[in-house]
Amino acid sequence: MPTITPLNRALILINVVVFVLQSLTGGPEASMINALFGLWPPQAGQFGYPEFHVWQLLTYGFLHGGWAHLFFNMFALFMFGSDIERLFGSRRYLFYYLACVVGAALMHLIVTAGGGGVPAQVVGASGGVFGLLLAYGMAFPKRTLMLMFPPIPMPAWLFVTLYGIFELVMGVTQTASGVAHFAHLGGMATGFVIIRYWRARARARR
Numbered sequence: 001m002p003t004i005t006p007l008n009r010a011l012i013l014i015n016v017v018v019f020v021l022q023s024l025t026g027g028p029e030a031s032m033i034n035a036l037f038g039l040w041p042p043q044a045g046q047f048g049y050p051e052f053h054v055w056q057l058l059t060y061g062f063l064h065g066g067w068a069h070l071f072f073n074m075f076a077l078f079m080f081g082s083d084i085e086r087l088f089g090s091r092r093y094l095f096y097y098l099a100c101v102v103g104a105a106l107m108h109l110i111v112t113a114g115g116g117g118v119p120a121q122v123v124g125a126s127g128g129v130f131g132l133l134l135a136y137g138m139a140f141p142k143r144t145l146m147l148m149f150p151p152i153p154m155p156a157w158l159f160v161t162l163y164g165i166f167e168l169v170m171g172v173t174q175t176a177s178g179v180a181h182f183a184h185l186g187g188m189a190t191g192f193v194i195i196r197y198w199r200a201r202a203r204a205r206r
Contacts, residue, residue: 007090008081011097012074015125018062019070031063034123038063039105041112044119061101063123073125080132087139096194100131100187107186111171122180130167130184131191133160138195164188 004012022031035050039060045051064070085093104127136143137160145159146152154162164185171181 003082004078005082005085005090007094008077008085011081012077015062015064015070015074015077019064019067022063034063034121039108039122041109041119044121047119049119049121057102057105058098060105060121060123061098061125061128064125065123069124073129076129077125077132080129080136083140084132084135087135092198096135096191097128097131099194100190101125101128103127103190104130104180104183104187107189108180108183111182120178122183124180126180127183127187127190130187133163134188134191135195136160138192160188 018033022033025031025033036053037056037059038050039056040050040052042052064073081093081097084096088096105122108122137156141155141157143156144153145156147154147159167181167184167188170179171185
């Protein structure tokens with residue numbers, strides 16, 4: 001188990017504290033905090049749902065829909081985030097994580113804009129987490145990761161690639177309703193662009 005780094009510890013603590021506040025103000029599903037800070041599509045107000053606000057592109061990433069949702073996101077943040085913070089440094093790590101959260105939100109809104117149907121809210125740190133997963137696979141491609149179900153070991157690059165393909169298939173086929181698969185892909189895509197840009201700048205300076 002990795003030693004947790006200061007900023008990563010702070011991110012996990014913030015998510016836990018916010019979830020407690022959600023629970024104290026109506027529960028994760030009906031919290032007043034969700035209505036204002038969860039991600040709503042721009043057309044939600046037309047259907048009687050809470051209005052979209054630009055800050056929701058970021059704040060939704062610190063809300064969660066239940067204890068299991070919180071646990072798995074924070075477990076992934078714990079497992080992958082500290083190594084990425086050590087690699088990037090705290091400032092760059094914070095920028096990267098928050099940018100992936102915002103990129104995930106934008107991808108979700110773009111993909112679902114023409115879908116019609118009842119507007120659905122999105123909450124969760126998954127966009128940032130998937131960005132970290134992508135960074136981990138690119139930085140440490142040969143490290144071994146273990147699937148939970150089934151417990152199959154594989155190199156990080158393969159794990160990340162298969163996970164990305166799985167999310168794409170699930171998103172296109174809409175197999176698992178209630179999961180924002182394109183937000184996950186948006187977090188990965190944003191992380192990929194940022195890392196490629198940073199690497200290109202580093203090569204140019206050399």
